[in-house]
Amino acid sequence: MLKVQELREIIKLVDNSDISEFTYEADGTTISMKKLQENKLVVQPESNTPVTETPSVPEVKEEPVRKQEEVPTAKPEAETTEAKQTDxxxxxxxxxxxxxxxxxxxxxxxxxxxxxxxxxxxxxxxxxxxxxxxxxxxxxxxxxxxxxxxxxxxxxxxxxxxxxxxx
The missing domain is CATH 2.40.50.100 (RNA polymerase II/Efflux pump adaptor protein, barrel-sandwich hybrid domain)
Incomplete structure (x- = not known):
């Protein structure tokens, strides 16, 4: 399994590149990332699912909506580090x-x-x-x-x- 820091680096690389979709599979765990039209990155962890299976189009549209709610959870960490920077x-x-x-x-x-x-x-x-x-x-x-x-x-x-x- 990837460490958090390695996952963050992959997200940054994919986000800063022209790649619109990225999939990584190791040890039965699959991690898929897709860029939304607004250049926001969506991370979709999947377990024991072959890469060849893809959800239908309506499910893909619903999935990013749920994942977008998870993206702002990283912002409180950034606010926490900003608070620490003053110390x-x-x-x-x-x-x-x-x-x-x-x-x-x-x-x-x-x-x-x-x-x-x-x-x-x-x-x-x-x-x-x-x-x-x-x-x-x-x-x-x-x-x-x-x-x-x-x-x-x-x-x-x-x-x-x-x-x-x-x-």
């Missing part, structure tokens, strides 16, 4: 592509967590790139208000890792 002054971002490690070893406690006080030279995590372990420092004095990346997660260049309220 921080600085984002610690990844300087490279690699694997993030929150602690020096699997048994050790994480370098920082939400509520941790940091100084400019405080190590907040490690990013491994090509077998090199790079310590990432806070670069500011403050308090960690949000941890955005998980231990063992692949991070991209410039991806926010932590949000800091400066002091």
């Amino acid at each position: 921080y002054d600085y984002e610690i971002v990844s300087p490279m592509v690699g694997t993030l490690y929150a602690a020096s070893s699997p048994e050790a406690d994480p370098y920082v967590s939400t509520g941790s006080k940091v100084e400019a030279d405080t190590v907040v995590c490690i990013v491994e790139a090509m077998k090199l372990f790079n310590e990432i420092e806070a670069e500011v004095n403050g308090e960690i208000v949000e941890v955005l990346a998980e231990d063992g997660e692949l991070v991209e260049y410039g991806q926010p890792l932590f949000r800091v309220k400066k002091q």
Whole structure:
């Protein structure tokens, strides 16, 4: 099954492309996406349904109406993130592509967590790139208000890792 982040990336790619319909099938689960005339994307998850079966035309017209109601549910999340953005002054971002490690070893406690006080030279995590372990420092004095990346997660260049309220 796809992770939420992977599904969001697929939705963005389909939405920004000229593709009007997209179907993905794996492990007996099928996900179909269709763009509406208004360029809104509709996601229709189906389980154990072969891709070759398509609903009749009246059902297709009814289906997007129900799915459009689900699309606005993502907006409260956006409002929530906007509210969180006011709680921080600085984002610690990844300087490279690699694997993030929150602690020096699997048994050790994480370098920082939400509520941790940091100084400019405080190590907040490690990013491994090509077998090199790079310590990432806070670069500011403050308090960690949000941890955005998980231990063992692949991070991209410039991806926010932590949000800091400066002091």
